[in-house]
Amino acid sequence: MSNDATLVHAHDAHGHHDGHHEHHKQHFITKYIFSQDHKMIGKQYLVTGIIWAIIGALFSVFFRLQIGFPESSFPIMEQFLGEWAKGGKLSPEFYYALVTMHGTILVFFVLTAGLSGTFSNFLIPLQIGARDMASPFMNMLSYWFFFVSSVVMLASLFISTGPAAGGWTTYPPLSALKEASLGSGLGMDLWLISMILFIISQVLGGLNYVTTILNMRTNGMKMTRMPLTIWSFFFTAVLGLLSFPVLVSAVVLLLFDRHAGTSFYLSEIFIEGKALSHIGGSPILYQHLFWFLGHPEVYIVMLPGMGMASEILSNHSRKPIFGYLAMIISLIGITSLALVVWAHHMFVSGMSPFLGSVFVLLTLLIAIPSAIKVFNWLTTIWRGSIRFTVPMVFAIGFVSVFISGGLTGIWLGNSALDIHLHDTYFVVAHFHLVMGVSAFFGMFAGVYHWFPKMFGRFMNNTLGYIHFFVTIISAYLIFWPMHYAGLAGMPRRYYDYTEWATYSPYSGMNAFISVVAVIAFFGQLLFVFNFFISMFRGRKVTNPNPWGSTTLEWTTPILPEHGNWDGPIPEVHRWPYDYRDDAETGKDYIPQNVPLRPGETEH
Amino acid sequence: MSGLILTALVILVFIVIYQIARAAEYVNIIRGEEETVSKKTNKTLAWILLLFFFVGMWGVYEAHIHLAPLYLPEAASEQGLKYESMMLTTLYITGGVFVITQALLFWFSFRYQAKEGKKPLFYSHNNTLEIVWTTIPALTLMVLVAIGLRNWNQMTGKAPEDALEVQVVGKQFNFIVRYPGPDGVFGKTNFRLINDANNVLGLDWSDPASKDDIIIENGEVHIINGRNVKFIINSRDVLHNLALPHFRMKMDAVPGITTTMWLTPRISTAKMKEITGNPDFVYEIPCSEMCGNGHYSMKGTVVVEENEEDFNKWLSGQKSYYSLHHDTETAAEAPAPAASTDTAAVAEDVVAKN
Numbered sequence: 032m033s034n035d036a037t038l039v040h041a042h043d044a045h046g047h048h049d050g051h052h053e054h055h056k057q058h059f060i061t062k063y064i065f066s067q068d069h070k071m072i073g074k075q076y077l078v079t080g081i082i083w084a085i086i087g088a089l090f091s092v093f094f095r096l097q098i099g100f101p102e103s104s105f106p107i108m109e110q111f112l113g114e115w116a117k118g119g120k121l122s123p124e125f126y127y128a129l130v131t132m133h134g135t136i137l138v139f140f141v142l143t144a145g146l147s148g149t150f151s152n153f154l155i156p157l158q159i160g161a162r163d164m165a166s167p168f169m170n171m172l173s174y175w176f177f178f179v180s181s182v183v184m185l186a187s188l189f190i191s192t193g194p195a196a197g198g199w200t201t202y203p204p205l206s207a208l209k210e211a212s213l214g215s216g217l218g219m220d221l222w223l224i225s226m227i228l229f230i231i232s233q234v235l236g237g238l239n240y241v242t243t244i245l246n247m248r249t250n251g252m253k254m255t256r257m258p259l260t261i262w263s264f265f266f267t268a269v270l271g272l273l274s275f276p277v278l279v280s281a282v283v284l285l286l287f288d289r290h291a292g293t294s295f296y297l298s299e300i301f302i303e304g305k306a307l308s309h310i311g312g313s314p315i316l317y318q319h320l321f322w323f324l325g326h327p328e329v330y331i332v333m334l335p336g337m338g339m340a341s342e343i344l345s346n347h348s349r350k351p352i353f354g355y356l357a358m359i360i361s362l363i364g365i366t367s368l369a370l371v372v373w374a375h376h377m378f379v380s381g382m383s384p385f386l387g388s389v390f391v392l393l394t395l396l397i398a399i400p401s402a403i404k405v406f407n408w409l410t411t412i413w414r415g416s417i418r419f420t421v422p423m424v425f426a427i428g429f430v431s432v433f434i435s436g437g438l439t440g441i442w443l444g445n446s447a448l449d450i451h452l453h454d455t456y457f458v459v460a461h462f463h464l465v466m467g468v469s470a471f472f473g474m475f476a477g478v479y480h481w482f483p484k485m486f487g488r489f490m491n492n493t494l495g496y497i498h499f500f501v502t503i504i505s506a507y508l509i510f511w512p513m514h515y516a517g518l519a520g521m522p523r524r525y526y527d528y529t530e531w532a533t534y535s536p537y538s539g540m541n542a543f544i545s546v547v548a549v550i551a552f553f554g555q556l557l558f559v560f561n562f563f564i565s566m567f568r569g570r571k572v573t574n575p576n577p578w579g580s581t582t583l584e585w586t587t588p589i590l591p592e593h594g595n596w597d598g599p600i601p602e603v604h605r606w607p608y609d610y611r612d613d614a615e616t617g618k619d620y621i622p623q624n625v626p627l628r629p630g631e632t633e634h
Numbered sequence: 635m636s637g638l639i640l641t642a643l644v645i646l647v648f649i650v651i652y653q654i655a656r657a658a659e660y661v662n663i664i665r666g667e668e669e670t671v672s673k674k675t676n677k678t679l680a681w682i683l684l685l686f687f688f689v690g691m692w693g694v695y696e697a698h699i700h701l702a703p704l705y706l707p708e709a710a711s712e713q714g715l716k717y718e719s720m721m722l723t724t725l726y727i728t729g730g731v732f733v734i735t736q737a738l739l740f741w742f743s744f745r746y747q748a749k750e751g752k753k754p755l756f757y758s759h760n761n762t763l764e765i766v767w768t769t770i771p772a773l774t775l776m777v778l779v780a781i782g783l784r785n786w787n788q789m790t791g792k793a794p795e796d797a798l799e800v801q802v803v804g805k806q807f808n809f810i811v812r813y814p815g816p817d818g819v820f821g822k823t824n825f826r827l828i829n830d831a832n833n834v835l836g837l838d839w840s841d842p843a844s845k846d847d848i849i850i851e852n853g854e855v856h857i858i859n860g861r862n863v864k865f866i867i868n869s870r871d872v873l874h875n876l877a878l879p880h881f882r883m884k885m886d887a888v889p890g891i892t893t894t895m896w897l898t899p900r901i902s903t904a905k906m907k908e909i910t911g912n913p914d915f916v917y918e919i920p921c922s923e924m925c926g927n928g929h930y931s932m933k934g935t936v937v938v939e940e941n942e943e944d945f946n947k948w949l950s951g952q953k954s955y956y957s958l959h960h961d962t963e964t965a966a967e968a969p970a971p972a973a974s975t976d977t978a979a980v981a982e983d984v985v986a987k988n
Contacts, residue, residue, distance in 0.1 A: 123930070203951055213927070357759070381891055390778055399768060416749050419747065431740075445779070450884055454884075518721075522877065523924075
């Protein structure tokens with residue numbers, strides 16, 4: 032029981048003991064800004080995530096224009112970037128800053144905070160039957176640390192030396208030495224500070240998610256009756272708690288190297304005409320620390336999408352998820368393996384080749400639980416009765432893109448292939464499909480599916496379908512051709528390929544990709560437009576359970592107040608995927624809170 | 635201003651689309667279709683998704699037709715041949731899985747679209763199936779791991795004793811190459827002795843072995859066809875990567891740590907010019923680890939000499955770095971030129987010409 036919360040909402044926080052709840056008028060500030068309601072915090076994460084996504088995607092448009100059309104200038108870029116794009120021509124310094132910020136923003140601010148921040152907050156209490164998080168106050172702090180972290184990162188975009196520009200992985204020595212790059216000045220310090228704040232936010236959030244799931248489930252909600260969404264949020268939080276703190280250590284040591292003259296990562300460096308005093312450090316140490324978070328981070332991004340896709344595929348096929356237990360076991364497999372595969376990012380870093388071979392084995396093992404999930408999803412829709420709602424088409428898209436991006440992981444995880452493919456466009460194609468686009472598809476599916484619960488209105492379907500097809504077609508058009516360039520060894524993070532005889536033949540492909548990227552960007556704006564206009568003008572929800580879903584969130588009022596249920600919290604009597612005919616109601620599903628019918632045995 | 639107009643235009647277009655879309659939805663509601671998706675829409679989408687699959691597969695084919703010809707010429711090293719064969723095996727396996735799973739996904743979507751009077755099957759688990767599709771991927775992966783580790787151990791194992799040794803040092807933003815000279819021994823270096831004017835690698839002149847070392851400052855590596863070569867890789871400042879795409883190999887250059895990579899070239903530069911029909915063909919070395927603003931222009935080249943003779947002829951034409959700078963020692967002892975690498979490089983040329 033949280034005592035912090037009692038200050039503001041005494042009866043709300045105590046609500047789940049006695050089921051007592053009453054409506055009361057909240058002040059604007061406590062309701063919309065410093066809210067302790069998990070639903071509002073989820074929405075805050077979502078809106079902040081959307082704003083970051085627009086910024087991050089816009090950056091990719093800018094640098095794609097440079098890669099696609101290195102000889103041209105785009106005056107509109109000068110409008111946005113000023114000095115950094117004088118005469119509409121992006122400078123190399125800012126090209127690298129944009130690439131770095133695109134990665135940082137999308138990976139951390141959008142696909143971590145915006146994704147699990149939104150849905151873990153919004154769905155955990157609703158789906159397990161709790162009135163709020165274990166500690167609503169800590170939950171609020173989590174959002175505000177994220178907010179401050181965002182402000183610091185945003186501020187770094189406007190300083191005279193520009194934001195961090197050493198790639199989202201910020202490998203030292205490049206990121207440690209201000210002589211090495213313009214972006215390694217103040218911009219890098221702000222990046223590091225922002226990351227520390229961000230990690231605090233994630234740890235506060237993660238502790239809350241884990242505690243809530245373990246302790247605050249309603250009566251009858253056994254762990255094995257939890258929807259797969261909750262299982263995936265649970266493992267996401269566990270991964271975050273185990274790995275994010277390691278990034279703090281990496282970041283703090285990097286700050287020491289930058290400002291306190293230590294040599295954790297630096298050794299024998301001659302730069303800008305002088306030899307530095309650092310001796311004995313190892314840049315590879317940073318890579319180990321970074322990827323110890325960095326790889327689990329990939330799964331932090333992926334798991335929520337997997338959970339939501341499982342839920343949505345089952346619901347909109349009117350059929351239980353196939354292999355519920357196998358799905359949980361494969362989640363456990365992915366989570367544990369995620370922690371022991373980090374060095375597959377470092378096969379050519381100079382790390383011991385023997386260590387490399389251990390990581391090959393562990394890495395390829397991850398393909399097994401991933402394959403199980405894919406086969407289970409396929410079997411879930413097999414002989415279903417599929418309704419192609421917007422969330423459903425996104426969930427199908429999720430599976431398609433996950434397969435396409437996941438299979439190339441088998442290439443890259445096998446070190447003998449990775450030697451040649453490392454740091455090429457093959458990698459870019461692989462991770463954008465598997466953790467970029469497919470995580471986004473999971474997120475979009477989730478937004479379209481739970482929007483009625485969030486705002487009591489539907490998003491516009493037609494716009495949703497247009498959004499879906501624009502996104503999936505452009506995603507494939509952008510990333511599929513990149514595999515070919517990557518197979519030829521075309522390195523990532525190049526500002527211009529025209530001077531390279533080996534890679535200039537790909538200029539046509541690059542121009543094509545850039546054009547599609549611009550289209551894809553406007554396609555996403557269509558989603559943003561749909562999102563905000565539907566909040567106020569969307570078709571109103573009249574049926575409290577519009578998708579005919581079995582899970583508890585649909586037993587709340589259409590727009591639940593803080594506390595979620597007006598009366599007592601429902602009890603749970605069955606597993607979450609009872610999509611079968613119910614003779615008593617004549618419906619094709621039986622919600623979790625319906626007691627077993629006479630003579631019925633539990634699944 | 636143009637930015638504002640563009641934004642306004644985009645919003646306007648969205649509003650128009652939205653209004654049309656809204657009208658369409660209200661028509662459905664007025665018709666009394668209460669379901670989440672109308673029957674007509676459901677059917678249309680099932681067809682569009684199926685179409686998407688077929689168009690997508692055609693797109694895969696088109697992409698292949700257009701992009702496969704741009705691929706690298708045949709692998710120029712023995713290791714590269716192993717890579718190619720393993721790559722093809724992996725491609726066939728993952729490609730097969732790709733086509734089958736995508737086909738099933740879109741076929742099931744189409745085949746099992748909601749239809750009146752058709753009930754979904756309550757089918758929650760089947761342990762046999764789960765075991766089958768855990769075992770098959772596991773076995774397949776074991777095959778891939780076995781092939782992979784065999785190649786990996788060979789590629790990253792100890793270089794053969796007879797290998798030609800070449801040092802390549804990365805710096806912002808070029809590669810510097812060093813040969814041990816006639817004595818076959820690399821002289822000691824110390825990064826504190828580095829001076830862009832007359833000692834780019836910080837050679838320690840008190841070590842006699844350093845006196846005959848040959849340094850190629852334009853990043854042109856000469857190796858011999860058929861003779862194993864071992865690269866000794868270092869960096870002067872930040873991380874770089876010595877990538878040899880035509881040989882299908884690469885390795886990071888790490889300051890403070892020496893990394894190595896070895897390979898067996900099998901196609902000389904002259905031969906590759908014939909194979910590609912391109913008289914200007916060069917083996918390019920693109921730096922493949924983000925190293926700063928000039929990363930994209932950090933280029934080295936490899937020249938694979940036809941035989942030992944050609945190589946020795948080229949090597950004998952190179953003067954030792956010491957001799958290039960020794961007779962101008964007085965000039966070299968003058969204060970180092972300005973810090974900028976560019977001016978240093980210019981100064982170096984002047985010194986060399988003296």
